[in-house]
Amino acid sequence: MTQKIVKANGISINCEDRGPADGTPLLFVNGYTSSLLSWPEELMEGLRAEGFRVIRYDNRDVGKSEKLSGLPKISEVVAAVREGKKPDIPYTLADMAADGIGVLDALDIRRAHIMGISMGGMIVQRMAIHHPERLISVTSIMSSTGNPDLPKASDEAMKALQAMPPSEEREDVIRHRMKGRRVYQSPAYPKTEDDLYAFVAREYDHMYYPEGGTRQYAAIMGDGSRVEALKKVRVPFLVIHGKADPLVPHAGGEDTAKSVPGAKFVSIDGMGHDLPVELCAQYVDLIATHARAAERKQAAE
Numbered sequence: 001m002t003q004k005i006v007k008a009n010g011i012s013i014n015c016e017d018r019g020p021a022d023g024t025p026l027l028f029v030n031g032y033t034s035s036l037l038s039w040p041e042e043l044m045e046g047l048r049a050e051g052f053r054v055i056r057y058d059n060r061d062v063g064k065s066e067k068l069s070g071l072p073k074i075s076e077v078v079a080a081v082r083e084g085k086k087p088d089i090p091y092t093l094a095d096m097a098a099d100g101i102g103v104l105d106a107l108d109i110r111r112a113h114i115m116g117i118s119m120g121g122m123i124v125q126r127m128a129i130h131h132p133e134r135l136i137s138v139t140s141i142m143s144s145t146g147n148p149d150l151p152k153a154s155d156e157a158m159k160a161l162q163a164m165p166p167s168e169e170r171e172d173v174i175r176h177r178m179k180g181r182r183v184y185q186s187p188a189y190p191k192t193e194d195d196l197y198a199f200v201a202r203e204y205d206h207m208y209y210p211e212g213g214t215r216q217y218a219a220i221m222g223d224g225s226r227v228e229a230l231k232k233v234r235v236p237f238l239v240i241h242g243k244a245d246p247l248v249p250h251a252g253g254e255d256t257a258k259s260v261p262g263a264k265f266v267s268i269d270g271m272g273h274d275l276p277v278e279l280c281a282q283y284v285d286l287i288a289t290h291a292r293a294a295e296r297k298q299a300a301e
Contacts, residue, residue: 003036003064008102009095014064015057015103018044023053024136024295025109026287029100030056031118032161032220033213035063035206038199042277046284052113052291057103059096059123061212071211072218080222082148087222090215093119094223097126101134113291115139118248118273119220122146125256128237129229137236137294139287142245142273144252145259146225157184157246157273164210173208174200181274184247188270189278230259236294237263240286242271264290 003016016036026047028039036056048054058065070090080087100123104112113136116124121143128138144150153161160183165176177200178193185191191199237260241253250267257265266286271279 005064006103006106008100008106009098010102011060011066011099013057013060013066013099013103013106015055015106017107018048018054018056020048020051020053023048023051024291025104025107025112026052026054026291027100027104027112027114028054028056029114029116029120029123030059030062031116031120032216033062033210035203037063037202037206040275040277040280042280043275043283046280047287050284050288052288055103055107055112057100058207059120059216060091060099061209061215063207067209067212068215071214074214074218074221077218077222081224087218089218089222091219092222093122093126093219094130096123096219097130100124100127101131104134110134111136113137113139113287113294115141115287116143117141117275118143119216121256122220122223122226125226125230125233126223128233128235128260129226132233132235135235136298137238137291139238139240139290140253140256141240141275142242142248142253142271143239143256144248145227145230145255146223147227147255148225150255151249151251153248154246160184161247168208170204170208174204177204184245184273186242186270186272186274186276186279187244189276191276227255227259230256231261233260234262236290236297238286238290239263239265240268240283241265242268242273244270244272247273
C-alpha cells in the first residue's frame with residue numbers, strides 16, 4: 001500500500017488510500033502521538049473486505065506529516081481553559097479535524113464515514129460539530145467529551161503516558177514505550193512480547209518525534225468540553241469503549257454517547273486502551289453495520 005503526501009488544510013499530510021476505488025470512503029483518524037501504522041491490519045482489511053474504501057493518515061506533528069512549531073506550557077493551557085479563556089496554543093483539535101477533511105478534499109471525496117480512536121475520537125467529534133455535511137457516519141472509539149467532571153485516568157496510566165525514556169536511543173525508546181503500553185493494554189487480550197515489540201518498533205521507525213506530542217496534548221487540553229456542541233450533532237454516531245480502560249475511563253464513552261442525540265453505545269468487557277487483534281472481527285461487524293445503516297438513512301432522505 002503506497003503512502004503519499006497531499007496538501008490538506010494548508011499543510012502537508014501523509015496518507016494512504018487502500019481502496020477499493022468504488023467503495024464508500026472510510027477515514028481512520030489516529031490517537032495521541034500515534035501514526036497511521038497504529039491501526040491493526042485485521043481491522044483495516046476486515047473493513048476493506050466489507051467493501052469500504054479504507055483511508056488512513058498521519059496527523060500533523062506525527063509520522064511523515066508536517067511538523068509545526070511552538071512549545072506551549074500545559075499548565076498555562078489548563079489554567080486558561082479553567083478560567084474560561086482562550087488558551088495560547090499552536091493549533092486546536094478543530095484544526096486537526098480540518099486536516100482530515102482536507103485529506104478528503106485532496107482525494108476528491110465529498111462525503112465519508114469517519115472513525116477515530118482516543119484523541120482521534122475527539123477529532124472526529126470536532127468533524128461532526130464543524131463539518132457534518134461531509135460525514136455519512138461517525139465512530140468514536142475509547143474517547144471522551146472533554147467534560148471536566150468525568151473520572152480522570154488512573155495515576156499509573158497517566159504516569160505511563162507522560163514518562164520520558166532514559167535516552168533517545170532506538171532500543172531505549174522502544175522498551176520504554178512497551179512498558180507504558182503494558183499499563184493500559186486490554187487486560188483480557190495482552191500482546192505477546194514479540195508482537196508488542198514489532199508494533200512499537202514499526203511506529204518508531206516511521207518517525208520518532210516527541211516534540212509533536214507536546215503540541216497535540218495542548219490541543220487536547222485546550223479544547224475544553226464538547227458536550228454542548230455535541231448535543232447539536234445529527235450525524236449517525238457509534239461509540240465503542242472498553243470497560244477496562246485506565247487511560248480514558250469507561251465514563252468517557254458513556255458521556256459521549258449521552259451527549260450525541262441518538263448515538264449507539266457499545267461497551268466491551270476486557271478491553272483497555274488499545275485495539276486487540278482478537279476483537280477486530282467484532283469491531284468490523286459493529287462499524288460496518290453502523291455505516292450501512294447510515295447509508296440507508298442517507299439514501300432515504
